[in-house]
Amino acid sequence: MAPATEGGNARLARMRRHPISSTLFGLAILLLVALSWFAWTFAPVRLDVPQIDVGPLPPTTPLASMAISAIPTGTYETPAALAFRGGSWSEKRAFAATGILVRHPKGNLLIDTGFGRNVERQLTLLPSLQQSPHHLGTPIIDRLAKADADAITAIIPTHAHWDHISGVDDFHGLPVMVNDAGQRFIDSHGEGTEVLNSFHGVTYRTYHFDGGSYLGFPSSHDVYSDGSVVIVPAPGHTPDSVVVFVNLPSGKRYAFVGDLVWQMEGLTRPAEKPWMMRFLIGEDRSEIRTAIARIRAATKLYPQITAVPAHDGRAFSSIAIYPASTR
Ligand SMILES: [Zn+2]
Structure with a gap:
């Protein structure tokens, strides 16, 4: 595990030296998340609807010429x-x-x-x-x-x-x-x-x-x-x-x-x-x-x-x- 930690520390040090690139990296991640969410809003997801009791069929007496x-x-x-x-x-x-x-x-x-x-x-x-x-x-x-x-x-x-x-x-x-x-x-x-x-x-x-x-x-x-x-x-x-x-x-x-x-x-x-x-x-x-x-x-x-x-x-x-x- 030591090399990974060293790698992580090195990356952190690099990000401290280059704050703009770390900001851009963060924005890119945010954009990716937003785009993924937006694409998902068009995906086929079944709408969850509540159970409804509609009661009896309402009466009607329309005239024959209707x-x-x-x-x-x-x-x-x-x-x-x-x-x-x-x-x-x-x-x-x-x-x-x-x-x-x-x-x-x-x-x-x-x-x-x-x-x-x-x-x-x-x-x-x-x-x-x-x-x-x-x-x-x-x-x-x-x-x-x-x-x-x-x-x-x-x-x-x-x-x-x-x-x-x-x-x-x-x-x-x-x-x-x-x-x-x-x-x-x-x-x-x-x-x-x-x-x-x-x-x-x-x-x-x-x-x-x-x-x-x-x-x-x-x-x-x-x-x-x-x-x-x-x-x-x-x-x-x-x-x-x-x-x-x-x-x-x-x-x-x-x-x-x-x-x-x-x-x-x-x-x-x-x-x-x-x-x-x-x-x-x-x-x-x-x-x-x-x-x-x-x-x-x-x-x-x-x-x-x-x-x-x-x-x-x-x-x-x-x-x-x-x-x-x-x-
Ligand atoms: Zn319309």
């Missing part, structure tokens, strides 16, 4: 590695920008609007990091038959981010349904609300979570009082994020989960978004984890419920594309 359609308006490109932990850097995911038309005898609804007519101009309001390559389709306003458009009574955004509300600008005067937290988020003019706040004359219709617990979520709002469209709070991605449950006369049910997860893997593995994306957006990790657990538990216990992340085109596959309809 139906839904999906209206794609375009896509934007994101590496899978940025969409969920464990995704590949070489695999590109086309993030869907799709709105849902709910036809209901008491008035039609739009859940999210996808890209509107002015999306190119709206994109210039965003930080350059968020301006991914995109493919623009036809905006909802230009696809809807007049009768369907005239029958829309409100827009329900899953949250206020640009890719969900871009088309609000095309429906002048149509009420946008927001909860109290949503109104506060929009009024704060905080990051993520730039595009919505750039629109003139938006009419907000505030709703309250005045209903009881719903599939594990603590409260709810029944839009038509018939159980067919029920909104629950799911803050985490943004303070105003919601899940919209749509329950059809056929017994088929959908949970439009917005950006709770960006791709199905977020729910199926489950896998959270990479740390960098959560950090940049300012997500509340604990809220997201709990909401993922609730949706997983609900869809496992009640297979008639399909969860639909807003940006995963695969999740919309069982919903007819407009103008056809699913019952």
Whole structure:
């Protein structure tokens, strides 16, 4: 052991003689540790989610003429590695920008609007990091038959981010349904609300979570009082994020989960978004984890419920594309 100790002493003496090189050595070690940690934040780690009791399947009595359609308006490109932990850097995911038309005898609804007519101009309001390559389709306003458009009574955004509300600008005067937290988020003019706040004359219709617990979520709002469209709070991605449950006369049910997860893997593995994306957006990790657990538990216990992340085109596959309809 003596030679090693002598070697160690010699190294120490050298470091005392060359303090700059020892500082650089320390910084290099720190950098290596930081880089290793950063790389690990993209690694496939299964998200640990709590056990949730979602209770009985909520009753619903939708009218027979109720139906839904999906209206794609375009896509934007994101590496899978940025969409969920464990995704590949070489695999590109086309993030869907799709709105849902709910036809209901008491008035039609739009859940999210996808890209509107002015999306190119709206994109210039965003930080350059968020301006991914995109493919623009036809905006909802230009696809809807007049009768369907005239029958829309409100827009329900899953949250206020640009890719969900871009088309609000095309429906002048149509009420946008927001909860109290949503109104506060929009009024704060905080990051993520730039595009919505750039629109003139938006009419907000505030709703309250005045209903009881719903599939594990603590409260709810029944839009038509018939159980067919029920909104629950799911803050985490943004303070105003919601899940919209749509329950059809056929017994088929959908949970439009917005950006709770960006791709199905977020729910199926489950896998959270990479740390960098959560950090940049300012997500509340604990809220997201709990909401993922609730949706997983609900869809496992009640297979008639399909969860639909807003940006995963695969999740919309069982919903007819407009103008056809699913019952
Ligand atoms: Zn989004």
